[in-house]
Amino acid sequence: MTAAPTRLTDELKAGLNAPICLTWEWTYACNLACVHCLSSSGRRDPLELTTAEMRSVVDQLADMQVFYINVGGGEPTVRPDFFEVIEYSVERGVGVKFSTNGGMITPAKACHLASLDYVDIQISLDGADEATNDAVRGRGSWAMAHRAMDNLASAGFGPFKISVVMTRHNIPQRDELAALADRYGAELRLTRFRPSGRGAETWHELRPTQDQQYELYRWLLDRPDVLTGDSFFHLSGYGEGALPGLNLCGAGRVVCLIDPVGDVYACPFVLHEQFKAGSVRAEGGFAGVWNGSTLFRELREPQSAGACASCGSYDACQGGCMAAKFFVGLPLDAPDPECVKGNGEPALAALGVDARPISGPGHSKPVPVPVRLSPRRPATV
Amino acid sequence: MALRPEPFGALAYHYGNRRLNFLRSPQLLTLVQRLGEHPSIDAALDDAGIEPRRRPTWVAALARLAESDFIEEVTS
Numbered sequence: 001m002t003a004a005p006t007r008l009t010d011e012l013k014a015g016l017n018a019p020i021c022l023t024w025e026w027t028y029a030c031n032l033a034c035v036h037c038l039s040s041s042g043r044r045d046p047l048e049l050t051t052a053e054m055r056s057v058v059d060q061l062a063d064m065q066v067f068y069i070n071v072g073g074g075e076p077t078v079r080p081d082f083f084e085v086i087e088y089s090v091e092r093g094v095g096v097k098f099s100t101n102g103g104m105i106t107p108a109k110a111c112h113l114a115s116l117d118y119v120d121i122q123i124s125l126d127g128a129d130e131a132t133n134d135a136v137r138g139r140g141s142w143a144m145a146h147r148a149m150d151n152l153a154s155a156g157f158g159p160f161k162i163s164v165v166m167t168r169h170n171i172p173q174r175d176e177l178a179a180l181a182d183r184y185g186a187e188l189r190l191t192r193f194r195p196s197g198r199g200a201e202t203w204h205e206l207r208p209t210q211d212q213q214y215e216l217y218r219w220l221l222d223r224p225d226v227l228t229g230d231s232f233f234h235l236s237g238y239g240e241g242a243l244p245g246l247n248l249c250g251a252g253r254v255v256c257l258i259d260p261v262g263d264v265y266a267c268p269f270v271l272h273e274q275f276k277a278g279s280v281r282a283e284g285g286f287a288g289v290w291n292g293s294t295l296f297r298e299l300r301e302p303q304s305a306g307a308c309a310s311c312g313s314y315d316a317c318q319g320g321c322m323a324a325k326f327f328v329g330l331p332l333d334a335p336d337p338e339c340v341k342g343n344g345e346p347a348l349a350a351l352g353v354d355a356r357p358i359s360g361p362g363h364s365k366p367v368p369v370p371v372r373l374s375p376r377r378p379a380t381v
Numbered sequence: 382m383a384l385r386p387e388p389f390g391a392l393a394y395h396y397g398n399r400r401l402n403f404l405r406s407p408q409l410l411t412l413v414q415r416l417g418e419h420p421s422i423d424a425a426l427d428d429a430g431i432e433p434r435r436r437p438t439w440v441a442a443l444a445r446l447a448e449s450d451f452i453e454e455v456t457s
Contacts, residue, residue, distance in 0.1 A: 016388070018385065095399075
C-alpha cells in the first residue's frame with residue numbers, strides 16, 4: 001500500500017502516541033503471597049494513589065485514547081474504591097481487564113461484574129490440581145479461584161480468562177488446563193515466568209526446562225486460540241512457525257506499567273529503579289512520561305544485538321526479554337537466559353555470585369520470626 | 382469502534398470483539414473515516430484519489446476490516 005513498505009514491528013518499535021497495552025497495578029496489598037509475584041506484593045503502600053488521583057489518571061488515559069487497561073496488583077479488588085474506579089473507567093470509554101485471585105468474587109459481586117459493559121476478568125491459577133497450584137500461590141488459593149469461577153459462571157458473566165504462569169510443574173498439565181478452561185467456557189491465557197520480584201528467588205527451581213520450552217512452543221503453534229499476551233516471543237527463535245502476536249519486546253514502545261503509587265515503568269516485569277520512567281503525579285501527568293521520558297526515548301531507538309549479533313535467529317527472537325536478563329544479572333544485550341538455542345546457560349554460568357541487581361525492600365509481608373518465650377519469674381508477694 | 386491516529390497511520394479498536402487492527406497509512410485512515418459519506422467503496426476510492434491500478438490492495442485492506450466487523454456494508 002505504501003511505496004516503501006516498512007515492517008509493522010519496526011514502526012511499533014519507534015513508539016506510539018499512547019500505549020496499546022497498559023498495565024496498571026492498583027495496590028500492593030494482597031491476601032496471598034505467591035512465590036513468583038513479579039511485584040513482591042503483600043502490604044499496601046501508604047502512598048498509593050487516592051480515588052481522586054485514580055479518576056484523574058483515567059481521564060488522562062481516555063484523552064489519549066488508551067482503549068483498555070490491564071488492572072492488577074497486588075490484589076486490585078481489595079481497594080475499597082475498586083468498583084467505583086472500574087465503573088468510571090468504562091464510562092470514560094477505557095475498557096477494563098483485571099487480574100484477580102478470585103477471593104473477592106462472591107455471588108453478589110459476580111452479578112455486579114456481569115452487569116458492567118466492558119470488563120474482562122482473568123482468574124489466576126497456576127496448576128491444574130490443588131497441590132501444584134497451592135505450592136506456588138499458597139494454601140487455599142486453588143479453592144478460592146474455583147469458587148470465583150463457579151460464581152462467575154452462575155452469574156452468566158460470559159467467557160472469563162484463566163491466567164497461568166508457566167512453570168516446570170504446570171507445563172506438563174497444559175492439556176488439563178485447556179480442558180478446565182473449556183469446561184467453564186473460559187479462555188486460557190499463559191504467561192512466561194520471569195525472574196522479577198519474588199520470582200527472582202524461585203526462578204531457578206521453577207523455570208521450565210529446555211525440553212519443556214520446546215513442547216510448549218509446539219503446543220502453542222497448534223493452538224492459536226490460547227492467549228499469551230506476546231509473552232513467549234523468545235520461543236520464536238525455534239524458527240518453526242510464528243506464534244500469534246507482535247513477537248517483540250514492547251517495553252516503553254507499546255507497553256508500560258503504572259504502579260500503585262503512580263510511578264511509570266517500561267513494562268510490568270521491570271519494577272526496578274533502572275526502568276522507572278517517571279510518575280503520573282509529576283507535572284505533565286501520564287502523557288508527559290509517555291512522550292517525554294528519556295528512558296522511553298532510548299528504548300524506542302534501534303537496539304544493539306550485542307552478543308546475539310552473529311546468531312541467525314536474532315531477527316526472530318530479538319534477543320529475548322529485557323526483564324529476564326536484567327533480574328538474573330545479565331547485560332541487556334546478552335542472550336535471553338532461556339535462549340532456545342542454549343546460549344543462555346553458558347551466559348548464566350559465567351555470572352558472578354553478586355551479578356544480580358539489588359532490588360528494593362518490595363512490599364512482601366514480614367516473615368514471622370519464631371520467638372521463644374521464657375516463663376516469667378513468678379511475682380513475689 | 383475507535384480510531385487512534387499513529388505515526389504509521391492508525392490503530393483501530395473494536396470494543397465489542399476486542400480486536401485490534403493496524404491501519405498502515407494515513408491515507409487509509411482518511412478513507413475509513415470518510416467511508417460513511419459515500420454510497421459505494423468505488424466512490425470513496427474516487428474521492429480519496431486512489432488510482433485504479435492500486436485499488437485491489439485498498440479493497441483487500443477494507444475487506445480485512447470488514448472481516449473483523451470494523452466496517453460493514455450499509456443497505457438502504
